[in-house]
Amino acid sequence: xxxxxxxxxxNTLDQQGITFCYSGYMTEAILFGIGNAIxxxxxxxxxxxxxxxxxxxxxxEQVQNVIRYSAEKVGKEDASELRYGILTVGTMGEKPxxxxxxxxxxxxxxRLRDSLTHIKGLDRDGLKALWKETLRGEVPExxxxxxxxxxxxxxxxxxxxxxxxxTVDDAYVFFTLKALL
Amino acid sequence: xxxxxxxxxxxxxxxxxxxxxxxFSLKGESYPENIAExxxxxxGQLKEHxxxxxxxxxTFQFELPYxxxxxxxIILGLFSMLEQAAVDGNKVLITWxxxxxxxxxxMGEEFAEDLDAAKFELKFLG
Numbered sequence: 001x002x003x004x005x006x007x008x009x010x011n012t013l014d015q016q017g018i019t020f021c022y023s024g025y026m027t028e029a030i031l032f033g034i035g036n037a038i039x040x041x042x043x044x045x046x047x048x049x050x051x052x053x054x055x056x057x058x059x060x061e062q063v064q065n066v067i068r069y070s071a072e073k074v075g076k077e078d079a080s081e082l083r084y085g086i087l088t089v090g091t092m093g094e095k096p097x098x099x100x101x102x103x104x105x106x107x108x109x110x111r112l113r114d115s116l117t118h119i120k121g122l123d124r125d126g127l128k129a130l131w132k133e134t135l136r137g138e139v140p141e142x143x144x145x146x147x148x149x150x151x152x153x154x155x156x157x158x159x160x161x162x163x164x165x166x167t168v169d170d171a172y173v174f175f176t177l178k179a180l181l
Numbered sequence: 182x183x184x185x186x187x188x189x190x191x192x193x194x195x196x197x198x199x200x201x202x203x204x205f206s207l208k209g210e211s212y213p214e215n216i217a218e219x220x221x222x223x224x225g226q227l228k229e230h231x232x233x234x235x236x237x238x239x240t241f242q243f244e245l246p247y248x249x250x251x252x253x254x255i256i257l258g259l260f261s262m263l264e265q266a267a268v269d270g271n272k273v274l275i276t277w278x279x280x281x282x283x284x285x286x287x288m289g290e291e292f293a294e295d296l297d298a299a300k301f302e303l304k305f306l307g
Binding site: 028032049050053054056057060061064128131132135136148149151152156 | 191214246250253257280283
């Protein structure tokens, strides 16, 4: 029974081409550990070095987004804080993907949707220009990094990005972003 | 000023700032847990040092196989400080070492687009 349940879950993931899946509270140590496993897995599989680096880069930005911004969290806003997210890495057709999902506050959904719609509509030169403009500018309010993570993800995602939102309740929306390398 | 040396860790590059010789380098992957904790102090010291330089030969070597987007902001800031030092009458050389055709080559070239007075050299590994 127990084996059946876990085997079914494993097969469900496998059928979706998922090779790595983590759902839970994310930390920088988890980022480092899973990141290394992804690198090793791609090396063993003789993946193109440039592609492997892209997958790793997108993975880092996605996980750091969860660690910094997921609205589903426990603990106080300091080192003891933990934020929840779900991450999958796999291949769709021949192309690797990195997908990540987490709760956001409903008030942030429109801004995020607008920003990602804009990024998704840009070509490579447009992304490059926005990347530099954003790096040069002041760090946006509420950002804990350079505010350039999504642009960075889109630059690496040569197969494009997809994103979606699903309302959970009055306060929260589940947000997901998938990058195809 | 003295020399600042931080050995590379799994997530931070080796940082070698030799203020007396005016040679500086960052070598290794850069995706620190806490970007400010790693870069704030050395970058602040470098900025102060560069402002005081006149007619000097200044070299900064970058060899970063991977850096995250928060590190990119720091690197762009370093390029801008070095460009200013060149505008202020120093001879500034920035070298950028990477694999040929790598994304890092593209990034380096993009950072270099803002340079005018400082000289930029691309070097390939292998």
